[in-house]
Amino acid sequence: xxxxxxxxxxxxxxxxxxxxxxxxxxxxxxxxxxxxxxxxxxxxxxxxxxxxxxxxxxxxxxxxxxxxxxxxxxxxxxxxxxxxxxxxxxxxxxxxxxxxxxxxxxxxxxxxxxxxxxxxxxxxxxxxxxxxxxxxxxxxxxxxxxxxxxxxxxxxxxxxxxxxxxxxxxxxxxxx
Numbered sequence: 001x002x003x004x005x006x007x008x009x010x011x012x013x014x015x016x017x018x019x020x021x022x023x024x025x026x027x028x029x030x031x032x033x034x035x036x037x038x039x040x041x042x043x044x045x046x047x048x049x050x051x052x053x054x055x056x057x058x059x060x061x062x063x064x065x066x067x068x069x070x071x072x073x074x075x076x077x078x079x080x081x082x083x084x085x086x087x088x089x090x091x092x093x094x095x096x097x098x099x100x101x102x103x104x105x106x107x108x109x110x111x112x113x114x115x116x117x118x119x120x121x122x123x124x125x126x127x128x129x130x131x132x133x134x135x136x137x138x139x140x141x142x143x144x145x146x147x148x149x150x151x152x153x154x155x156x157x158x159x160x161x162x163x164x165x166x167x168x169x170x171x172x173x174x175x176x
Contacts, residue, residue: 054100095136133170
């Protein structure tokens with residue numbers, strides 16, 4: 001599959017060359033800075049992947065049936081389609097889709113725009129404060145609690161989890 005914009009491939013090639021030229025013989029401090037920079041770049045790319053996965057999932061929603069993008073491509077779910085397109089695991093594709101749907105604005109029946117299901121979480125992911133794995137844990141926990149609490153209580157829980165999750169892994173977020 002070709003890139004929709006050739007500048008994306010050029011940027012990747014430039015970053016790859018810069019990293020390859022600089023890695024060998026780095027001091028420990030410089031190596032750790034470069035590793036941290038790579039993590040930030042990955043989170044920035046994950047913001048884009050979450051947005052794309054959320055849109056793909058929305059345009060592949062079950063209620064669309066055979067008209068959904070994933071079904072038209074021969075896939076039962078948007079996650080299975082995404083896993084094939086991006087050559088990632090089904091679990092990772094599912095996380096991206098779940099987080100993407102949870103943090104994207106929704107549409108009402110009349111077409112008007114509604115807030116995202118978890119706007120605070122969306123802002124944290126968008127600002128690179130939280131990674132996808134931690135965000136997926138928060139979505140799962142909030143969705144499990146939703147039938148048993150008010151919208152206000154769920155929003156308070158969202159804020160609490162988002163406030164305490166930066167810097168934590170998905171497993172650590174599960175322990176909050």
